[in-house]
Amino acid sequence: AWRRLCPSPADVLGFDCDAPPPQAAALLERRQRHFARPQKNYYRNPPEIERGWKEHLFDVEGRAYLDMVNNVTIVGHGHPRLSAAVGRQWSLLNTNSRFHYAAVAEFSERIAALAPEGLDTVFLVNSGSEANDLAIRLAWAHSGARTMLSLLEAYHGWTVASDAVSTSIADNPQALTTRPDWVHPVVSPNTYRGPYRGQGSTGDYVGAVTTKLKELDEKGESLAGFICEAVYGNAGGIPLPPGYLEAVYQMVRARGGICIADEVQVGYGRLGHHFWGFEEQGVVPDVITVAKGMGNGHPLGAVITRREIADALEKEGYFFSSSGGSPVSSVVGLTVLDILHDEALQENARTVGDHLRDRLQALAQRFPIVGAVHGMGLYLGVEFVRDRETLEPATEETAAICDRLLDLGVIMQPTGDHLNVLKIKPPLCLSRESADFFADMLARVLEEGW
Numbered sequence: 001a002w003r004r005l006c007p008s009p010a011d012v013l014g015f016d017c018d019a020p021p022p023q024a025a026a027l028l029e030r031r032q033r034h035f036a037r038p039q040k041n042y043y044r045n046p047p048e049i050e051r052g053w054k055e056h057l058f059d060v061e062g063r064a065y066l067d068m069v070n071n072v073t074i075v076g077h078g079h080p081r082l083s084a085a086v087g088r089q090w091s092l093l094n095t096n097s098r099f100h101y102a103a104v105a106e107f108s109e110r111i112a113a114l115a116p117e118g119l120d121t122v123f124l125v126n127s128g129s130e131a132n133d134l135a136i137r138l139a140w141a142h143s144g145a146r147t148m149l150s151l152l153e154a155y156h157g158w159t160v161a162s163d164a165v166s167t168s169i170a171d172n173p174q175a176l177t178t179r180p181d182w183v184h185p186v187v188s189p190n191t192y193r194g195p196y197r198g199q200g201s202t203g204d205y206v207g208a209v210t211t212k213l214k215e216l217d218e219k220g221e222s223l224a225g226f227i228c229e230a231v232y233g234n235a236g237g238i239p240l241p242p243g244y245l246e247a248v249y250q251m252v253r254a255r256g257g258i259c260i261a262d263e264v265q266v267g268y269g270r271l272g273h274h275f276w277g278f279e280e281q282g283v284v285p286d287v288i289t290v291a292k293g294m295g296n297g298h299p300l301g302a303v304i305t306r307r308e309i310a311d312a313l314e315k316e317g318y319f320f321s322s323s324g325g326s327p328v329s330s331v332v333g334l335t336v337l338d339i340l341h342d343e344a345l346q347e348n349a350r351t352v353g354d355h356l357r358d359r360l361q362a363l364a365q366r367f368p369i370v371g372a373v374h375g376m377g378l379y380l381g382v383e384f385v386r387d388r389e390t391l392e393p394a395t396e397e398t399a400a401i402c403d404r405l406l407d408l409g410v411i412m413q414p415t416g417d418h419l420n421v422l423k424i425k426p427p428l429c430l431s432r433e434s435a436d437f438f439a440d441m442l443a444r445v446l447e448e449g450w
């Protein structure tokens with residue numbers, strides 16, 4: 001039914017949709033030969049994607065796929081309004097950020113207006129990693145200290161400082177051995193498989209932070225700041241325990257540190273109920289970092305903070321990004337915001353996300369391998385386990401399920417430190433029909449085996 005909703009050349013030409021695209025293996029080989037770092041390949045027959053439309057992707061053979069892992073292209077693929085705005089701006093001007101340009105000022109204004117009161121100062125950059133590096137520099141400059149707290153199993157980027165606070169071993173197996181001494185990771189409040197599972201108390205996770213801070217106090221080490229996502233992203237969107245951020249923010253601020261909310265993945269309406277992830281916890285951070293969906297795939301990121309924190313950077317260093325917030329980037333950013341608003345995509349993330357979550361919960365009732373369904377809005381995780389008591393991760397099974405889903409026209413990848421979670425983060429324009437298609441295909445794979 002879904003294929004009929006979204007006709008592809010395959011349907012029109014009667015192409016054999018089940019045949020693996022022949023170019024893909026050769027393309028992968030070419031890619032591996034010239035890419036500096038081999039890319040992870042999750043599939044037996046990775047497709048060669050040629051174009052996209054809304055939440056759909058099409059390979060060179062015209063085979064259609066549902067894109068369930070795209071946390072970047074939030075307004076959907078091939079959006080005509082975005083193409084028109086970018087084309088127009090490219091033909092007018094694109095240049096570095098030294099020149100005064102109306103779209104850049106307007107974009108900064110719009111971003112500041114979306115942030116909580118007081119966070120009215122915006123740096124424009126090109127990626128989430130850059131945004132987090134800059135946020136850490138702000139923490140250093142503002143506090144005069146170096147020490148940062150971050151959560152175990154988190155991912156914040158690949159640049160020097162953001163990589164240092166990233167401790168996800170799925171993204172970087174060396175994360176825990178190569179960490180510099182100014183980073184202190186604390187137990188991540190993963191209420192599903194974390195160390196205080198079953199004990200059910202927020203206090204245990206907050207207590208872990210208290211203990212770490214006491215250790216630092218005893219050593220006379222002052223604190224620069226704390227960085228985390230408002231839901232535990234790496235494991236497929238596990239909400240932090242209620243009150244967690246409020247308690248931790250209070251302790252960090254009492255020591256002169258600043259609180260950074262990494263909204264690169266969870267911000268911009270993806271969680272459905274709120275525009276920003278930290279709103280789920282009822283807190284206001286000192287610094288917000290944002291990227292990914294902000295540019296719908298175009299390199300664009302931002303750091304939003306208070307004037308006094310931004311000014312601290314002036315005292316200690318220099319900030320200039322040649323292309324950060326260029327006229328084209330700013331027009332992309334403005335158009336994405338317009339589309340989000342006009343197409344009510346945050347609301348769509350909430351309603352379609354709630355529906356999809358119900359469908360997935362129903363699968364958890366039927367199939368013991370579905371250990372839990374995490375997340376909210378269009379940021380969901382399906383965690384596969386071999387045993388619901390021991391939570392032994394079903395890693396190989398998850399890889400096989402993804403491969404089988406690909407055969408059925410769904411693009412999905414394993415994630416989490418055990419690669420046993422389907423992390424669902426489609427474009428926010430995902431239709432209810434597409435959500436049903438995904439749930440139907442997952443049910444089919446779980447029924448048939450993989």
Ligand code: PLP
Pocket residue numbers: 126127128129130132155156157158229233262264265291292
């Ligand atoms: N922060 C989070 C939570 C992320 O998920 C990512 C990327 O996956 C980043 C930061 C880094 O963003 P980028 O890849 O744009 O540098």
